[in-house]
Amino acid sequence: MTSDPSDARTLAADIRWLDVLTGAERDRAWKSLRFARADAGAFVCRQGERIAGWVGVLEGLVRVASTDESGCTTTITGVLAGGWFGEGTVLKREPCRYHAQALCRCRLAILPAEGFDALLASSLRFNRFVMDQLNERLSQFIGAREWERLRRPDLRVACQLTQLHNAVLNPRAGTLVKLRQQELADLAGLSRQCVNRSLAQLQERGLVRVQYGGVQVLDAAALAREVEAGHG
DNA sequence: TCATTAAATTGTT
DNA sequence: AACAATTTAATGA
The missing domain is CATH 1.10.10.10 (Winged helix-like DNA-binding domain superfamily/Winged helix DNA-binding domain)
Structure with missing residues (x-):
């Protein structure tokens, strides 16, 4: 994953949750955002390591998956452009329980934990956004268990x-x-x-x-x- | 803008 | 895994 700040001005419009913030909040959030690129196959976050922040996919596709002790990998979900992931891990300040891998060349946005916390503390609407996100994720994680049983x-x-x-x-x-x-x-x-x-x-x-x-x-x-x- | 060529993606064996 | 067919992207006039 390579850092690429030159992308910073290109698209604020592609980050949907910026719209739920007030002007001051949006400015602060924008300043704390970081941008990166990931080549196909690159790990955005490895299982067991600390995540850089809340990660948004601006372009491309990221696979979130877990690997158990026997080395068997299960896909939990794919995150397309416009999607964000890692909020649970950032909230709990835990090492990542899953790994995230770019399936093609991706452009990413990263909101570090401090910026994420600041928004949670100041914006009710941002809390709502994250809650909806977590709720969505929850059902996907539950579904991942059943996923393995699908044979066809x-x-x-x-x-x-x-x-x-x-x-x-x-x-x-x-x-x-x-x-x-x-x-x-x-x-x-x-x-x-x-x-x-x-x-x-x-x-x-x-x-x-x-x-x-x-x-x-x-x-x-x-x-x-x-x-x-x-x-x- | 259009035609040509290269590259990427898909459909099939 | 390999191959042909199709679609998009890039190039240059």
């Missing part, structure tokens, strides 16, 4: 798509989830060919629409139902 590859793909779709906070259907099939394969723990076939199946059933550089989620509710049925 198309359901694994459907599950990842559902989470990514939710993570970007898209209430409306027909939203494009921008990621390569290779990246989806990395998230789902499948080969690219397998993901390709699974996507074709899902498209056949009218649940998604496959296109170059992304997948349109046409019926998020139906996708979620399929995954749920797969658990049962």
